[in-house]
Amino acid sequence: MKSDAYLTIALDIMGGDKGPLITIPAAIMAIEKMPNLHLILVGDETIIKQELSKKNLLNSPQLSISPSTQIVEMDELPSSALRTKKNSSMRVALNLVHDEKAQACVSAGNTGALFSMAHYVLKMLPGVERPALISSLPTNNEDKHVFMLDLGANVFCDSNVLYQFAIMGSVLAEEVDDIKKPRIALLNMGSEDIKGSDHIKFTGAQLTDNPHINYIGFVEGNDIFSNKADVIVCDGFVGNVALKTCEGVALMVFNKFKTILSQHIVTRVMGKLFANTIKKLFKSLNPDQYNGASLIGLRGIVVKSHGNASSLAFLAAIFEAAKEVERQVPEKIKSKLEQSLADR
Amino acid sequence: MKSDAYLTIALDIMGGDKGPLITIPAAIMAIEKMPNLHLILVGDETIIKQELSKKNLLNSPQLSISPSTQIVEMDELPSSALRTKKNSSMRVALNLVHDEKAQACVSAGNTGALFSMAHYVLKMLPGVERPALISSLPTNNEDKHVFMLDLGANVFCDSNVLYQFAIMGSVLAEEVDDIKKPRIALLNMGSEDIKGSDHIKFTGAQLTDNPHINYIGFVEGNDIFSNKADVIVCDGFVGNVALKTCEGVALMVFNKFKTILSQHIVTRVMGKLFANTIKKLFKSLNPDQYNGASLIGLRGIVVKSHGNASSLAFLAAIFEAAKEVERQVPEKIKSKLEQSLADR
Structure with a gap:
């Protein structure tokens, strides 16, 4: 056959x-x-x-x-x-x-x-050492998304595991998205070198020393969407919370927006005019639901x-x-x- | 004087x-x-x-x-x-x-x-043992917000510290928001009892045994905005990422929305009609910038x-x-x- x-x-x-x-x-x-x-x-x-x-x-x-x-x-x-x-x-x-x-x-x-x-x-x-769940999220640049891993396959990841995830994410971005030298970042609670936990700082130092990886440093939660990086690496707990938070905010904004549009007859009519564009926007904010995630x-x-x-x-x-x-x-x-x- | x-x-x-x-x-x-x-x-x-x-x-x-x-x-x-x-x-x-x-x-x-x-x-x-940074975030219920702690004062928190945060958050919600028996939840990567790390499960067990706390169990990132809980407890790293992710999504949606509205003359005019309502909505999604956070x-x-x-x-x-x-x-x-x- x-x-x-x-x-x-x-x-x-x-x-x-x-x-x-x-x-x-x-x-x-x-x-x-x-x-x-x-x-x-x-x-x-x-x-x-x-x-x-x-x-x-x-x-x-x-x-x-x-x-x-x-x-x-x-x-x-x-x-x-x-x-x-x-x-x-x-x-x-x-x-x-x-x-x-x-x-x-x-x-x-x-x-x-x-x-x-x-x-x-x-x-x-x-x-x-561990497989990771990776998927892409939208950014403020219409044509670019960002890969994020791990999204929940592993609760906690030590610095060796995060280091391997950075390499795995770099390959996926390069092969699937045709990005030469993808910009790799570690998700942290501050962008300064002194911020965050020791194992993340150690991973950062390891990645800096790797000539095969275009490591750009730490980024914060808001940078997920700012097109600063092509790949963002974090442990599964943090990645899962960030992904679900993104979905939660998107749903809330969508619902509040529907309420605003339904309050006046004029906006009710107008809302229909660009309903599809809005739907597309909010769909892109629900990546977990609309894209596949890879176990790499x-x-x-x-x-x-x-x-x-x-x-x-x-x-x-x-x-x-x-x-x-x-x-x-x-x-x-x-x-x-x-x-x-x-x-x- | x-x-x-x-x-x-x-x-x-x-x-x-x-x-x-x-x-x-x-x-x-x-x-x-x-x-x-x-x-x-x-x-x-x-x-x-x-x-x-x-x-x-x-x-x-x-x-x-x-x-x-x-x-x-x-x-x-x-x-x-x-x-x-x-x-x-x-x-x-x-x-x-x-x-x-x-x-x-x-x-x-x-x-x-x-x-x-x-x-x-x-x-x-x-x-x-440790002070916590606490602030409120909006929910899909116009009249309700949710307190979240820690938002970045402490990178990692063990179960004793999370337990103390739950009690501190409960008091703040009760006193500042006049909520009788505030619903206290732990942020986790799944709502089932088996999910997440051991120290969070242990904190959950401790809170279940505390008759002075109305502990409702685990919630996920999307539940921050679903009005399931009055107080959500997590360590500072996770809380900081969730808060910044929320701000990042809000900014991206706001910008994409402005682009949509500016694309057509009709929506350009209409956009002005409800610009203030939209601005208010997005301001509420940037709690860090618009509300005070308390160090408790x-x-x-x-x-x-x-x-x-x-x-x-x-x-x-x-x-x-x-x-x-x-x-x-x-x-x-x-x-x-x-x-x-x-x-x-």
């Missing part, structure tokens, strides 16, 4: 709040847009066949099915999922990457479970879509995975880490 | 980016609005006399001058300020609180220096205004200090801590 020229991605069809209702339409859109894409749909065989036959796609050379019998629940403990869900759509999709039958895996399922399973099945790249540092590509992602958001996650395959992100992270460690 | 019925506050006139240009007009507005307020203006005597004589206020019974000869620079190291600026306006203002000549001190100066000096001069309340846990009241605060913002900080004096916040923190420790 599948030609070697294909780029193959395994999809966890059952993951996410709406599972196949979202993931199958996204898969269909993806193969229409990328003729060289082959997708392995992992999940309940009956449901998948039913949906594909509706669209006359049962015999598409771009699609194949890998049946699984279990589902990782969204609120399931990662440790329990790892132990008891060996035939889940998430686990089987990761196994396909491990067995080199797929080059990447995309899931909208339980983040903690995906993290634990991916870590267990795929293992870390040499020189990487593993011996394989894993992209996480939001639990309540739409088909379009899941499609974006598939494209993100395809780009990482084409650009050989894990191989490049491995080689950048080797360079950096050799120089230390 | 000063009657005993007066409420007396010492102002660091020289602190902040614009010093007397901002602080003296704020002082004049404050005494006009509060007839029982007495302000001690600490700073360069010549400048202060000059400004007061312009307004015929040299003999106002509500104002007195305490001369100082030094200024703490905005970028000065706290340790250096503490050692070498013993006759600075900041230090003299704090000394007045220590010597019980003023009941509170307000400064827009260098935050780190203010923190170190206040800690050194005023000392901690019994049972408090000390044997005295210290309110910090933003370095580039306007006169109105500095005025708000004076009023905040006055309210804390009237409500005897330090005494109430002391007594709540005693109750809580007695029950442990």
Whole structure:
């Protein structure tokens, strides 16, 4: 069925709040847009066949099915999922990457479970102690976004881990966004050298000494959006709080704005005129929901879509995975880490 | 000059980016609005006399001058300020609180220096290990805000310190905002009990056992604005990042919004119609700049205004200090801590 020229991605069809209702339409859109894409749909065989036959796609050379019998629940403990869900759509999709039958895996399922399973099945790249969750956020420059890691895969990160994250983030920005010498910054509570905790200062000193990294120093929370850096590095606790704070502010502003617009007949009419532009703006402030986040540092590509992602958001996650395959992100992270460690 | 019925506050006139240009007009507005307020203006005597004589206020019974000869620079190291600026306006203002000549001190100066000096001069309340910087942020409910601490006075806080912060925050919300049984939450990277670091889980368990605190559990970054809690507790690093992220998002949205409004003639006209409402909304998202932040846990009241605060913002900080004096916040923190420790 599948030609070697294909780029193959395994999809966890059952993951996410709406599972196949979202993931199958996204898969269909993806193969229409990328003729060289082959997708392995992992999940309940009956449901998948039913949906594909509706669209006359049962015999598409771009699609194949890998049946699984279990589902990782969204609120399931990662440790329990790892132990008891060996035939889940998430686990089987990761196994396909491990067995080199797929080059990447995309899931909208339980983040903690995906993290634990991916870590267990795929293992870390040499020189990487922990995988990181990375995604992009908007900046005040329309054409630029900023990559931020870790977004919650690891609660606390010591300076070695932060150092590795900086290297991993640099590779992703260079390969996925075509940025030469991406500007790498550490998130801190002040931009002066004396501010912050010892392990962050130590990471800063290590990065300054690394000739392969364009380290620009410390940035603060407001600088996430000021286009000062291409990659911002922090531990998972801080990154998660920053990301969720961003979403919270966006939602609040959006709601307050709707109230303002609904208060007067004139603004009510006008609001409709630029409703789409505003919606787009606020969508971009909810990156977690609208872009895929990558789990990097593993011996394989894993992209996480939001639990309540739409088909379009899941499609974006598939494209993100395809780009990482084409650009050989894990191989490049491995080689950048080797360079950096050799120089230390 | 000063009657005993007066409420007396010492102002660091020289602190902040614009010093007397901002602080003296704020002082004049404050005494006009509060007839029982007495302000001690600490700073360069010549400048202060000059400004007061312009307004015929040299003999106002509500104002007195305490001369100082030094200024703490905005970028000065706290340790250096503490050692070498013993006759600075900041230090003299704090000394007045220590010597019980003023009941509170307000400064827009260098935050780190203010923190170190206040800690050194005023000392901690019994049972408090570290002072915290606390301020309020807006929520999606127009009439409610949320107090958040620590906002950057302490990089890392162990569970004892977070526990004390929860008690201090509860008292401030109760006294300053008249909230009976304020809802206290810990900021975490997930709302489930299993999420986050051990010291936060331990603090949660301690707070659950405290009958004097209405502890509601963990909240995430987006919940800061969802009116789930009246007080949110976190360490200074995380609080600082959340606060600055909020400001960064607000600024970016504001700028993008201006761009949208300026793109079409119709929206340009309409934008002017509700420009003030929008400005108010975005001001509320910049709490650091527009409200005072209190340094609590000390044997005295210290309110910090933003370095580039306007006169109105500095005025708000004076009023905040006055309210804390009237409500005897330090005494109430002391007594709540005693109750809580007695029950442990």
